[in-house]
Amino acid sequence: MNEASLTRHYSPSRTVKVGTVVIGGDAPVTVQTMWKTPLAGTNPQEIITGIQRLQKAGCALLRFAVPSLEEARLLIELQKRSPLPLVADVHFDHRIALACITGGIPKIRINPGNIGGADKAGEVIRAAKEFGVALRIGVNAGSLPRLLRNDKNTVKAMLMAAEEERNILERYGFYDAVFSFKSSDVETTIRVNRLFRERYDYPLHLGVTEAGPLIPGIVRNTAALYTLLTEGIGETLRVSLSSDPLDEVATGREILKTSGRPVGGVTVISCPTCGRSSFPVRDFYERVKQELDSIEKEVTVAIMGCPVNGPGEARHADLGITGAGKQAVIFKKGKVLRRELIENAFEAFVKELRNL
Ligand code: SF4
Known part of the structure; x- marks a missing residue:
């Protein structure tokens, strides 16, 4: 305001x-x-x-x-x-x-x-x-x-x-x-x-x-x-x-x-990535975008590059994903929900999205 x-x-x-x-x-x-x-x-x-x-x-x-x-x-x-x-x-x-x-x-x-x-x-x-x-x-x-x-x-x-x-x-x-x-x-x-x-x-x-x-x-x-x-x-x-x-x-x-108006749908937060990033934030967003656009419920989704600040900085997100070495970590309200190999991350994340 x-x-x-x-x-x-x-x-x-x-x-x-x-x-x-x-x-x-x-x-x-x-x-x-x-x-x-x-x-x-x-x-x-x-x-x-x-x-x-x-x-x-x-x-x-x-x-x-x-x-x-x-x-x-x-x-x-x-x-x-x-x-x-x-x-x-x-x-x-x-x-x-x-x-x-x-x-x-x-x-x-x-x-x-x-x-x-x-x-x-x-x-x-x-x-x-x-x-x-x-x-x-x-x-x-x-x-x-x-x-x-x-x-x-x-x-x-x-x-x-x-x-x-x-x-x-x-x-x-x-x-x-x-x-x-x-x-x-x-x-x-x-x-x-x-x-x-x-x-x-x-x-x-x-x-x-x-x-x-x-x-x-x-x-x-x-x-x-x-x-x-x-x-x-x-x-x-x-x-x-x-x-x-x-x-x-x-x-x-x-x-x-x-500006604080209720419009429904997903609010995406994502980090800009840096030298610590172990997750392809931008590519993942492009891949998951269509799925995100189809959600009418008002939710916040985080896509973060690393676990150092990932789940912590996005702890208010209803669902989030970040990288940890060769793994992707899917989290909900700051708590780890599951870990997946990066190559399986898309399917696992979409499944969780549909459960929101
Ligand atoms: S979340 Fe990790 S990768 Fe993303 S900007 Fe912060 S420190 Fe860098």
Whole structure:
């Protein structure tokens, strides 16, 4: 818990329903991601298999770029087979948003300010209200409305853009909206989300945009999202990485775990290894990863390089493994459970994992 979380208290946000998923209120913070290839030209079965993998990894919502009416049609067909609620990301052409709304897509990411004028925005909002579809208003520092683009105070400009969008929605009596404020700058992302939460109770979708490739991206996302989550800000999140969506979901879940949110599944602790190591920590983790990912129960698993610090440093682990010469030692809450030859360690460990 950081100092800010000791001083800030926010009431739960209002709730917004997206198909079977609830965002906000007392619902757990959800992790979402975005599909990274064009809908047109990708085999639908390939996408369904990808969605199933993402769901298994802990993804609750999946967003698709929908730049044409043809792709809206493909998304609608996909939603009929998808185990996850899908989100359409629509810009400029209100007909695409209308097609998605009337076709059964439960959430649209849209900015009423860039959908072709007040009348067209009104049509979309009225349709969303009629069909019970949620809207996400995404305010990005890099694509602010023209009048606000040159404002040197980016945080203020982002808030003004959001307020304008909120006014449009509320003029139509529409409140099923989630807002997001994304910047590639961590500090800006934190400040603008804090200020919005102080003023409004709409759920916030957290994220850092253009965060970069895997390692720098994880660092930037974690810095911003951990800070906000430990202050009680954020009802859903997407970690943006120039990497596989599965990496985005895994990172999102780790950030939630680190910030003390219950997400279920395994927390892995492992040592970095050193000259004392007699166990192939990294290779073993890669081998056992799939098995670990399939566990829904909230447990801690340790993979350590040697017995000197192994079971001791990982004494709180529900199950652990370490090396001792040619043997692997499997331990539970710091107590040795069994010893196996290293070559038999995988099977023995998996057996114990399944007994957890
Ligand atoms: S647990 Fe053993 S191998 Fe791992 S870092 Fe500590 S001393 Fe080194």
